[in-house]
Amino acid sequence: MPWIKACSVDDLEPGGEGVRVDVDPPIAVFNVDGEFYAIDDTCSHGQSSLAEGYVEGCTVECNWHFAKFDLRTGRALCLPATVDLRTYPVRVEGGEVYVEVTESIAATLSDIV
Numbered sequence: 001m002p003w004i005k006a007c008s009v010d011d012l013e014p015g016g017e018g019v020r021v022d023v024d025p026p027i028a029v030f031n032v033d034g035e036f037y038a039i040d041d042t043c044s045h046g047q048s049s050l051a052e053g054y055v056e057g058c059t060v061e062c063n064w065h066f067a068k069f070d071l072r073t074g075r076a077l078c079l080p081a082t083v084d085l086r087t088y089p090v091r092v093e094g095g096e097v098y099v100e101v102t103e104s105i106a107a108t109l110s111d112i113v
Contacts (some may be wrong), residue, residue, distance in 0.1 A: 008094060027088060045064075
């Protein structure tokens with residue numbers, strides 16, 4: 001499967017907001033103490049961008065209705081969300097963050113590595 005460039009390491013403050021990768025479906029990338037995670041960006045409950053959510057440890061909280069998801073597994077941790085999110089492999093090379101995606105997702109972006 002192809003890898004796409006998501007952002008620069010410098011774009012992600014540890015424990016801060018994520019970066020949204022505009023593919024279909026959108027992906028959110030996060031930095032948790034130097035470990036990078038990628039999950040579906042859209043909350044499975046309220047259709048909000050999780051890249052704009054609140055990060056605590058390895059969880060992200062949706063800023064609309066406070067659903068929480070595990071960044072490592074995509075698991076929905078509390079109501080109102082009941083549907084887990086997809087996670088994506090991440091690698092860092094030369095200060096850049098890459099996410100492995102399916103061919104159909106990669107086809108929505110022209111910057112394929």
